[in-house]
Amino acid sequence: MNKHSRPIVVGLGIMIVLCLGILAGLLTLWSLMTTPVPVHPESIPFGVPGITQDPRYGIILEVFPGESPARLGRRLEMAGLIRSRLLWEMLIRIDREPIKAGVYGLTNEFSILELHKLLVSGKQLVIRVTIPEGLTISKVATILEKEGICTAADFIKVTTDSQLLREFQIPARSFEGYLFPDTYYFPWRYPAASVLKMMVQTFFKRFTEFTANQKELSPERIHQMVTLASIVEREYRLPEEAPRIAGVFYNRLQRGMALQSCATVEYVITEILHKPHPKVLYYQDLEIPSPYNTYLHRGLPPGPIANPGAVALKAVLSPEKTDYLYFRLIDPERGAHHFSRTLDEHTRAIPLYVKGEKN
Structure with missing residues (x-):
């Protein structure tokens, strides 16, 4: 090797060392950013603002509106969700896409890169x-x-x-x-x-x-139908019986008869008097004074007694046309009812049962 080539070799050697050093640094940095941080919800320090643990959803992280990425990084470091705030700040300088405010659910193991990607995406905990x-x-x-x-x-x-x-x-x-x-x-x-x-x-x-095929209904008419549907909802158990039950109530309303729905009495007991749901109704329960008690008052109660679903609403919109005026639960396990045209037939049916509580 002559004296002119020696400096070139030395320079190349230094460049190779520098390149290897830079490569090693980049690999280390990439490893730090992509290696998951093992975090357990129970290990989150108490009192870190906006970061809590939930037994169902893991770690709950709230990014506050207007919060700077740097301030967020300090909170993440305090909670142990990132290894280094400096690494976080380096990442947000490389990727300048804004972090979106909201509430996020975090798994027990994630890298700082995955965390940043989640907060940028705006995919909040739903x-x-x-x-x-x-x-x-x-x-x-x-x-x-x-x-x-x-x-x-x-x-x-x-x-x-x-x-x-x-x-x-x-x-x-x-x-x-x-x-x-x-x-x-x-x-x-x-x-x-x-x-x-x-x-x-x-x-x-x-x-x-x-109601797509029906004429437009007034708010008052809709309210009446929802009120009746709520009673049907609490009375039926077999979907195929819902239109028939709705038909019975319409027949009673047209004849000026009291609806005599046990469901309305249950509503009075549980929602107005705030007592436990009864396993059986007694005659004294049917005499509880309340405008919702349809044994005492004719017509519809002042408002719905529950939130009806599609089956009950459709039943009220399209009731089954019969001459039945009464129905009684005869199979508590299946929820089947016996329908009657006369009071005499009705009273000969099996004694009154109470439907189970809606949970």
């Missing part, structure tokens, strides 16, 4: 909630609170909001009957008013579908 048919507002509220959507108190309060009732043209003091039973997807800690609106909008969407 909770699947199924509301069964025939529940009252108070029971719907309990489900929503249990699932972490909103508090029961907030939901119950908003269901009597007079401004919202006027907005939806509901001639009543509450939204009882208009919370359509369905499966919903709500963000965690969603505002109670937003939850309510989604459920009521679903009701009117479905009700419009059911």
